[in-house]
Amino acid sequence: EVQLLESGGGLAQPGGSLRLSCAASGFTFNTYAMTWVRQAPGQGLEWVSAISGGGDSTYYADSVKGRFTISRDNSKNTLYLQMNSLRAEDTAVYYCARDLSWPTNWGQGTLVTVSS
Amino acid sequence: EIVMTQSPPTLSVSPGERATLSCRASQSVSSNLAWYQQKPGQAPRLLIYGASTRATGIPARFSGSGSGTEFTLTISSLQSEDFAVYYCQQYNNWPPLTFGGGTKVEIK
Numbered sequence: 705e706v707q708l709l710e711s712g713g714g715l716a717q718p719g720g721s722l723r724l725s726c727a728a729s730g731f732t733f734n735t736y737a738m739t740w741v742r743q744a745p746g747q748g749l750e751w752v753s754a755i756s757g758g759g760d761s762t763y764y765a766d767s768v769k770g771r772f773t774i775s776r777d778n779s780k781n782t783l784y785l786q787m788n789s790l791r792a793e794d795t796a797v798y799y800c801a802r803d804l805s806w807p808t809n810w811g812q813g814t815l816v817t818v819s820s
Numbered sequence: 821e822i823v824m825t826q827s828p829p830t831l832s833v834s835p836g837e838r839a840t841l842s843c844r845a846s847q848s849v850s851s852n853l854a855w856y857q858q859k860p861g862q863a864p865r866l867l868i869y870g871a872s873t874r875a876t877g878i879p880a881r882f883s884g885s886g887s888g889t890e891f892t893l894t895i896s897s898l899q900s901e902d903f904a905v906y907y908c909q910q911y912n913n914w915p916p917l918t919f920g921g922g923t924k925v926e927i928k
Contacts, residue, residue, distance in 0.1 A: 739917075741864075749856075749864065749907055751917040763915040799863055805911035806854035808875065810863035 706730040706809040708800050713814030716790050720818070726783040726800030726811055734758065734778035737804035740785050742796035743813075750796070753785065754804050768794075790818045822846050822910050826920035832928040839895040841923045843908035848888045852912035855884055855893045858922075859904045867906075868893065895925070903927055 712724040726738070740752040753774040754763045762774050773786040783800050795818050801807030823846040833839045843853070851871040856864040866875040868884035871891060881896040895902055908920040 748922050749858075749909075749919040751915070751919070754915070754917075765916045805852070805914075805917075806866060806869040806909070807864075808866050810865070812863055 706802060708802065708809060708811035710798065710800050710811045710814040713798065713816045715817045715819065716787075717820050718791060718818055720790050721786070721788045722790065722816060724785040724787065724798055724800075724814060724816070726785075728781045728783065728800075728802070731802065733776075733781040736802050738774075738776060738783045739801045739804055739807050740774065740783075741799045741801060741807065741810075742794075742816075743799070744793075744796045747796075752798070755783070756804075787816070790816075792818050794818050821916060822849060822913050822918050824908055824910055824918050824920035826906075826908055826923045828923060829921070830924045830926060832926050833898050834928045835900060836897050837928075839898055839902075839925055841893040841895075841906055841925070843886075843891040843893070843920050845889045845891075845910055847913075849910040849912035851887045852910060853884075853886070853891050854909045854911065855882075856907045856909065857902075857904045858907065864907065898925070 707729045709727045739754040755774045759776050771789045775784045797813040799813045800811045802809045825844045827842045853871045855868040858864045872884045883894045905922045905924045907922050
């Protein structure tokens with residue numbers, strides 16, 4: 705069974721940093737692209753970033769480009785999202801998901817709140 | 821960036837009735853469209869990809885149709901567990917992947 709478990713969310717100050725992790729199990733992690741999607745409170749879904757299975761290709765939404773960095777450690781079956789220069793508008797539940805074009809399996813999400 | 825527009829924002833339907841949800845793309849996305857269901861407090865669940873292919877384990881009462889810029893998700897006979905928010909998403913031109921604003925299906 706595919707399982708994705710996000711962690712690392714919490715409260716951060718504007719301009720601060722957080723690193724999200726997503727621990728994957730139940731599939732061959734290094735053969736799948738991975739995706740981060742976020743959802744602001746009471747709002748819809750917004751694609752954030754994606755990375756290829758080998759980690760050599762990365763993609764970002766314009767809203768986070770230059771501030772967020774996606775990476776993965778295939779030896780640990782873990783996906784990361786390093787978030788720097790956080791803004792109030794980054795407040796959201798962050799989901800990791802397997803696959804790129806149509807994310808198939810999703811974690812339960814981790815809440816990031818950016819506030820002073 | 822391709823803009824996805826869903827209508828209506830809210831759909832009131834009685835259990836057992838048919839629900840028809842619409843999604844429009846600002847330019848052609850061919851058949852590169854997916855649908856998701858999200859219940860309160862839960863992660864989205866993939867229902868449909870390729871505009872009309874049901875994902876693993878999705879009941880046959882869910883069907884998708886359309887191509888180009890106009891798409892439809894039909895739930896043939898609404899069950900209690902189907903009341904949720906539904907999102908469409910294109911993957912024809914990316915990055916970015918883009919989602920519609922969602923349609924909430926509520927009990928009439």
